[in-house]
Every structure is written in C-alpha cells, then in structure tokens.
Amino acid sequence: xxxxxxxxxxxxxxxxxxxxxxxxxxxxxxxxxxxxxxxxxxxxxxxxxxxxxxxxxxxxxxxxxxxxxxxxxxxxxxxxxxxxxxxxxxxxxxxxxxxxxxxxxxxxxxxxxxxxxxxxxxxxxxxxxxxxxxxxxxxxxxxxxxxxxxxxxxxxxxxxxxxxxxxxxxxxxxxxxxxxxxxxxxxxxxxxxxxxxxxxxxxxxxxxxxxxxxxxxxxxxxxxxxxxxxxxxxxxxxxxxxxxxxxxxxxxxxxxxxxxxxxx
Amino acid sequence: xxxxxxxxxxxxxxxxxxxxxxxxxxxxxxxxxxxxxxxxxxxxxxxxxxxxxxxxxxxxxxxxxxxxxxxxxxxxxxxxxxxxxxxxxxxxxxxxxxxxxxxxxxxxxxxxxxxxxxxxxxxxxxxxxxxxxxxxxxxxxxxxxxxxxxxxxxxxxxxxxxxxxxxxxxxxxxxxxxxxxxxxxxxxxxxxxxxxxxxxxxxxxxxxxxxxxxxxxxxxxxxxxxxxxxxxxxxxxxxxxxxxxxxxxxxxxxxxxxxxxxxxxxxxxxxxxxxxxxxxxxxxxxxxxxxxxxxxxxxxxxxxxxxxxxxxxxxxxxxxxxxxxxxxxxxxxxxxxxxxxxxxxxxxxxxxxxxxxxxxxxxxxxxxxxxxxxxxxxxxxxxxxxxxxxxxxxxxxxxxxxxxxxxxxxxxxxxxxxxxxxxxxxxxxxxxxxxxxxxxxxxxxxxxxxxxxxxxxxxxxxxxxxxxxxxxxxxxxxxxxxxxxxxxxxxxxxxxxxxxxxxxxxxxxx
Numbered sequence: 110x111x112x113x114x115x116x117x118x119x120x121x122x123x124x125x126x127x128x129x130x131x132x133x134x135x136x137x138x139x140x141x142x143x144x145x146x147x148x149x150x151x152x153x154x155x156x157x158x159x160x161x162x163x164x165x166x167x168x169x170x171x172x173x174x175x176x177x178x179x180x181x182x183x184x185x186x187x188x189x190x191x192x193x194x195x196x197x198x199x200x201x202x203x204x205x206x207x208x209x210x211x212x213x214x215x216x217x218x219x220x221x222x223x224x225x226x227x228x229x230x231x232x233x234x235x236x237x238x239x240x241x242x243x244x245x246x247x248x249x250x251x252x253x254x255x256x257x258x259x260x261x262x263x264x265x266x267x268x269x270x271x272x273x274x275x276x277x278x279x280x281x282x283x284x285x286x287x288x289x290x291x292x293x294x295x296x297x298x299x300x301x302x303x304x305x306x307x308x309x310x311x312x313x314x315x316x317x318x319x320x321x322x323x324x325x326x327x328x329x330x331x332x333x334x335x336x337x338x339x340x341x342x343x344x345x346x347x348x349x350x351x352x353x354x355x356x357x358x359x360x361x362x363x364x365x366x367x368x369x370x371x372x373x
Numbered sequence: 374x375x376x377x378x379x380x381x382x383x384x385x386x387x388x389x390x391x392x393x394x395x396x397x398x399x400x401x402x403x404x405x406x407x408x409x410x411x412x413x414x415x416x417x418x419x420x421x422x423x424x425x426x427x428x429x430x431x432x433x434x435x436x437x438x439x440x441x442x443x444x445x446x447x448x449x450x451x452x453x454x455x456x457x458x459x460x461x462x463x464x465x466x467x468x469x470x471x472x473x474x475x476x477x478x479x480x481x482x483x484x485x486x487x488x489x490x491x492x493x494x495x496x497x498x499x500x501x502x503x504x505x506x507x508x509x510x511x512x513x514x515x516x517x518x519x520x521x522x523x524x525x526x527x528x529x530x531x532x533x534x535x536x537x538x539x540x541x542x543x544x545x546x547x548x549x550x551x552x553x554x555x556x557x558x559x560x561x562x563x564x565x566x567x568x569x570x571x572x573x574x575x576x577x578x579x580x581x582x583x584x585x586x587x588x589x590x591x592x593x594x595x596x597x598x599x600x601x602x603x604x605x606x607x608x609x610x611x612x613x614x615x616x617x618x619x620x621x622x623x624x625x626x627x628x629x630x631x632x633x634x635x636x637x638x639x640x641x642x643x644x645x646x647x648x649x650x651x652x653x654x655x656x657x658x659x660x661x662x663x664x665x666x667x668x669x670x671x672x673x674x675x676x677x678x679x680x681x682x683x684x685x686x687x688x689x690x691x692x693x694x695x696x697x698x699x700x701x702x703x704x705x706x707x708x709x710x711x712x713x714x715x716x717x718x719x720x721x722x723x724x725x726x727x728x729x730x731x732x733x734x735x736x737x738x739x740x741x742x743x744x745x746x747x748x749x750x751x752x753x754x755x756x757x758x759x760x761x762x763x764x765x766x767x768x769x770x771x772x773x774x775x776x777x778x779x780x781x782x783x784x785x786x787x788x789x790x791x792x793x794x795x796x797x798x799x800x801x802x803x804x805x806x807x808x809x810x811x812x813x814x815x816x817x818x819x820x821x822x823x824x825x826x827x828x829x830x831x832x833x834x835x836x837x838x839x840x841x842x843x844x845x846x847x848x849x850x851x852x853x854x855x856x857x858x859x860x861x862x863x864x865x866x867x868x869x870x871x872x873x874x875x876x877x878x879x880x881x882x883x
Binding site: 173190198205212216219223225227230255257 | 607609655
C-alpha cells in the first residue's frame with residue numbers, strides 16, 4: 110500500500126499500524142487467522158469479540174510478544190522491532206504481581222525506561238513527566254504508595270499513567286476497563302479521547318459491547334479472523350455483530366437490545 | 374464514603390510471599406536427613422565441643438589475629454552480600470525454589486571438579502559446579518517447555534536427581550584409594566575456616582561482579598522482574614538480562630558453596646531476602662537490607678561455628694538468618710507482629726477512653742449541664758459496670774490528663790471536655806447521616822454509630838457536615854454538640870451545646 114513511503118519520513122505517509130496475513134497459533138491450534146488491516150492515524154479503535162476470539166493475542170502478536178506463524182506487522186511503515194520506541198502498551202492488570210515491592214512512582218517511571226536508555230538513571234525531567242502523567246490520571250496523591258495498597262481501578266490508572274509516560278504515537282491497551290468502576294471508566298475514556306485528539310492512534314481491547322459503540326471511533330470485530338473493521342457507525346450493525354458473536358444467544362440478545370436502545 | 378472495593382483490597386494479607394519461602398521446606402528436610410545420617414561422621418566433632426574452651430575460641434575469633442579467622446569473616450560477608458542481593462530477586466519473583474534447585478544441582482559438578490586433579494582446586498570446582506548448575510537450570514526450562522509439567526515439578530525433579538548424582542559421585546570418590554580427600558565434606562555443610570586465599574579471590578571477584586552488574590542495570594533488572602512483557606515492548610534485551618541474572622545467581626551459589634555447603638546455600642538466598650521484605654516496601658531498600666542481613670548472618674555463622682572445632686558453618690549461618698527473620702517477624706515496624714499488637718492495643722485503649730468520656734458527657738447532659746462533676750457511681754451505672762471497673766476507667770482518663778478525680782467525683786479537663794464533645798458529636802452526626810441520607814430507621818442506627826464514632830476522621834466529619842444541611846439535633850432529638858477549640862481559656866460551659874443558629878465547627882482532635 111504505502112511501500113513507497115517506507116524510506117522517507119514514515120510519520121507522514123505510512124499508516125500507524127499495518128497487518129498483513131497475520132496468523133498466530135498456540136501449540137499448532139490457530140487462534141488468529143489471516144488478519145489483514147491498516148489502522149488509520151488519529152483514531153480510537155476498539156477491538157471487540159467473544160471470549161477466546163484472539164483480541165489479546167492480536168495486540169501481543171502486533172508488538173512481537175508472541176511468535177507469528179505467518180504474516181507481518183508494520184508500525185509507521187517499518188517492522189515493529191524498529192519502531193518500538195513509538196509504541197505504548199497497557200497490559201492486562203493481572204499480568205503483574207501487585208505485591209511487588211515498588212511504589213506507584215516507580216511503576217510510572219518504567220514508562221520512561223525506553224527513552225532513558227540502557228544502564229542510565231531517570232533524570233529530573235523523567236520524574237517530572239512521570240508526575241505529570243500520574244496527575245493526568247488523578248493518581249498523584251498516591252505516588253509514594255506501595256502498589257499492593259491500590260484498588261483495581263487505581264491499579265489500572267497507574268498502568269495508564271505508565272503508558273502515557275512512554276509518550277508514544279501508537280498505543281495498545283489490553284482491557285483497560287476491566288475491574289474498573291463507572292467513574293474511573295469515564296475518566297479513562299476521556300484520557301484516551303484526549304490522546305486521540307492529539308493525533309495518537311489507540312487500539313483498545315474491550316469486552317463490553319454496549320459501551321463500545323459510545324467509546325470508539327472505529328471498531329475491529331474479531332473472532333479468530335477479522336469480521337469487520339471500520340468506522341463504528343458502519344460496523345456496529347446487528348448483522349455484523351451476529352457474525353462476530355454467532356451462536357451465542359444470550360450475548361446476541363443483549364447486543365440486540367443495546368442496538369435497539371440506541372436506535373430509539 | 375469509601376467504596377466496598379477498598380477495604381477488601383486492604384484486607385489482603387500483607388505479604389503473600391511468605392508461603393513461598395516455606396516451599397524450601399523440602400530443602401530443610403533434606404538437610405535434616407543429612408544431618409541425621411551424617412551424625413556418625415560428625416560424632417567425634419560434636420564431642421570436641423566440650424573439650425574446646427569456647428571462651429578462648431571466642432577471644433581468638435574476636436582478636437582476628439588468626440588469618441583463618443580473617444579469611445572466614447571476609448568470605449562469609451562476601452557470600453552474604455552476593456546471596457542476599459540475588460535472593461532478593463528470587464523472592465520478589467516467586468522463584469525461591471529455583472535457588473534451591475540450582476544449589477543442589479551443582480553437587481555433581483563439585484564432585485567432578487574434585488576428580489579433575491584429585492584435590493581441592495578452587496577453580497576446577499568452581500567451573501565444575503557452574504556447569505552442573507547451569508545444566509540443571511537448562512534441564513528445568515527444557516522440561517517445562519517440552520512437556521505439560523509445571524516449573525515447580527521440574528525444579529523438584531532436577532533438584533533431587535542432580536543432588537542424588539552428586540552424592541553417588543562423592544561416595545565413590547571417598548572410596549578411591551588415592552587423592553587428598555580432606556575438605557570434601559565441607560561442600561555439604563560448609564566450612565568457613567577452610568577458606569583459602571584462592572577461594573577468597575574467587576568470592577571477591579564474584580561479589581564485585583554481582584554488585585557491579587546490579588548497580589549498573591538495576592532499573593533493567595527491576596523491570597524484567599516486575600513486568601517482562603512491558604520490558605520487551607520497551608525493546609529491552611529481556612532474554613539477555615534474564616540470562617545475566619541466572620548466571621549471576623549461579624556464580625553466587627557456587628562461590629558460596631564452600632562456606633555454606635550445598636545443602637543450605639539456598640537458605641542464604643531466601644531467608645535474608647524474606648526478612649528484608651518484611652522491613653520495607655521498596656525494592657532497592659529491600660536489596661540493601663537483604664545484603665546486610667546476609668552479611669550479618671554469614672559473619673555470626675562463622676563466629677558460632679568457630680566456637681567448636683571444625684563445626685560446620687552452614688547450619689549456624691542459616692540459623693542466624695532464621696533468628697533475624699524471627700526478629701523481623703516480631704518487631705518489624707510495618708509488618709511485625711509486635712508493633713501491630715501494640716497498635717491494636719493502643720487503639721483498644723483509645724476506644725475505651727472515648728467510651729468513658731462519652732458516658733461522662735451523657736451523665737452531665739442528663740443533668741442539664743448544671744453540674745461540672747460526675748459521681749463515680751453515676752458513671753458506673755451509665756457504663757453498666759461495677760464501681761471498681763468505673764474507677765479503673767477514670768484512672769485511665771486521669772493518666773491521659775483528660776479528667777481529674779477528687780472526692781469520688783470526676784471532672785473533665787479542657788482536653789477531656791473537647792474529646793467528649795468530639796466523640797458524642799461523631800456518634801450523633803453518624804446517626805443523623807444514616808437516618809437522613811441512607812433512610813435508615815432511627816432505632817436501627819445506634820449500634821452502627823457506636824463503632825463508627827471511633828474511626829471517623831476529621832475529613833469524614835467535615836464531609837458529613839457538608840452533606841447534612843442542619844447538623845444540630847440527632848435523630849433521637851438530642852442536641853449535637855460542637856467541639857470547643859483546644860484553648861482551655863475558652864471555658865467549657867460556653868460551648869456546651871450548639872445553639873440552633875450557630876454554625877457547627879469542628880476543632881482538631883488530639
């Protein structure tokens with residue numbers, strides 16, 4: 110698509126994320142089949158699909174955390190390993206041990222490690238940025254707390270602040286709303302929209318369909334393969350959702366209700 | 374108010390790492406069995422203990438005149454530091470069993486190192502042990518990758534198999550007619566006194582390497598331990614960092630072997646780090662504590678084993694570490710049992726004092742505040758206790774300078790009056806809040822308020838004041854007092870109860 114621009118300034122021409130024929134397998138069982146997509150810049154993109162659809166697998170494979178059976182992923186027109194400096198990541202909250210003896214500030218500073226460089230200490234500037242990011246997620250008063258004393262929503266905001274401290278252009282977020290109360294969810298989505306408005310591209314794994322429609326500009330409907338990818342208004346249709354969640358009647362009826370409620 | 378999630382999160386046990394430490398129980402069992410079976414071997418030496426004047430030995434040790442003593446001290450401090458630092462990583466990563474497996478897996482390498490030129494050559498043994506240890510950890514990761522067995526099973530198997538192989542080799546070696554076999558058993562239980570200059574150079578180099586690498590790459594090792602996936606997204610060389618950490622661990626274990634012994638070296642990795650984790654919540658401080666505790670345990674182990682003749686160092690070192698852990702468990706300011714008990718006790722006493730103050734206030738209130746003193750009998754009947762108990766309660770108030778007692782009558786001091794008003798105010802505000810905002814019937818709120826009154830902080834009280842438009846009369850129709858300022862000159866009668874139109878203030882409580 111944009112091969113011509115690969116050599117020149119990548120920010121201008123190449124899409125933030127381009128996936129071609131990506132297949133991922135766990136022990137020979139494919140969990141993602143032939144994913145093709147090119148994410149436009151400056152969009153807040155939701156990844157939705159049933160449990161086991163490969164949502165987390167997709168973003169992990171994009172960042173090179175899982176081996177791909179076939180296909181390739183490019184970020185800003187270059188292979189992902191070369192553009193990791195422009196990629197931010199919010200992993201699932203359960204992926205770390207929250208009893209680890211570090212403070213909230215320590216965790217947020219980790220977001221700066223990529224920029225600080227190997228074997229060098231965080232500077233005063235790094236600390237200032239980290240405090241700034243903590244302030245954005247309203248967690249600054251907790252900076253010196255040990256992370257095990259945080260609630261689920263607070264942990265999630267610490268992870269978000271760490272990703273903000275990365276100052277990236279493309280963000281992958283794995284269920285940033287899991288285990289978060291409604292007020293925190295609203296403040297997180299406001300921050301994500303703020304990032305989008307500054308031209309960042311965000312891919313967010315989301316498990317709650319009814320809110321997905323409100324939160325995201327674009328949706329990726331995923332169930333082992335890409336069912337649909339496009340602006341929310343075009344993609345959030347009963348037919349496509351049925352294709353995505355096919356066979357799961359309880360969910361279907363829930364979704365149908367959500368769609369109806371919106372139509373009224 | 375606080376959401377339901379927060380107390381739940383706080384109720385989580387403070388330290389889930391501790392049970393992991395107990396995992397090394399298998400190591401202890403092996404050690405105990407070995408001590409028992411080796412009893413015959415050591416019987417003569419235990420007999421020695423009574424013959425040697427331990428005071429003389431202590432004097433010899435403390436004077437540091439003997440080069441063997443100096444070597445032992447330096448060696449045990451070095452190994453305490455390196456094992457303590459790396460053990461810190463094992464404990465926070467919940468990999469305590471890896472240290473156990475690695476340390477047992479080196480034994481065949483030690484035996485082969487001996488066999489190399491049939492004498493105790495530090496370098497040959499170091500290389501042999503290192504190779505065997507790394508081979509053991511490679512087998513563990515191979516088993517976990519290629520089978521469905523989990524890591525703990527693989528570690529347990531490798532630990533036992535390698536250790537068994539090592540014991541076979543050692544016993545075969547001891548039957549060999551030739552060779553200098555002296556010092557070989559020091560590798561099982563450790564013998565700090567047998568450390569030579571060559572051993573010390575090796576230990577010094579290893580400790581310097583460990584300290585240097587960890588100081589240089591602290592931030593990288595921290596991130597790789599806390600969140601390896603994130604580390605990879607930051608393009609850190611995670612696999613290389615992991616390998617360096619494992620290599621350093623193997624170095625530290627092998628260097629510590631001769632002083633601690635194969636059987637117990639894993640304890641020197643885990644116990645100092647576990648102790649440190651009780652003392653602090655920050656990783657860098659935990660590492661420093663762990664190194665210090667390791668060094669102190671090493672040193673005291675060397676000292677204690679020196680008191681007898683040829684007593685093994687390892688067990689004493691580990692016992693010292695265990696004692697330090699016990700002390701931390703009892704007295705650590707944050708997580709210790711003792712300080713927690715004291716905190717709970719002082720909390721109980723405060724609640725008891727507040728209840729007495731409240732009862733005094735209520736007696737005064739029932740008399741329309743016409744008197745300034747409360748007879749002890751009236752207090753006792755209000756508190757539903759006998760005279761003796763009431764006097765004890767008053768005594769506790771007097772000691773805290775909240776009240777005075779004369780002629781069997783209690784009078785509140787200004788600060789006592791302030792406290793009484795505050796606690797009654799808390800109680801009635803909370804009752805009002807429950808009936809007002811939570812729509813609970815007035816006869817249901819008293820018991821709840823009895824508990825909440827003691828825990829309401831100033832911020833919460835202000836919030837209650839803000840939410841309650843008129844906070845002057847409680848649901849039972851009694852006036853809610855304001856809290857007089859701490860200044861005693863203000864007098865206490867002036868601020869007895871809130872007049873209807875006066876703004877409700879809340880003075881700071883002591």
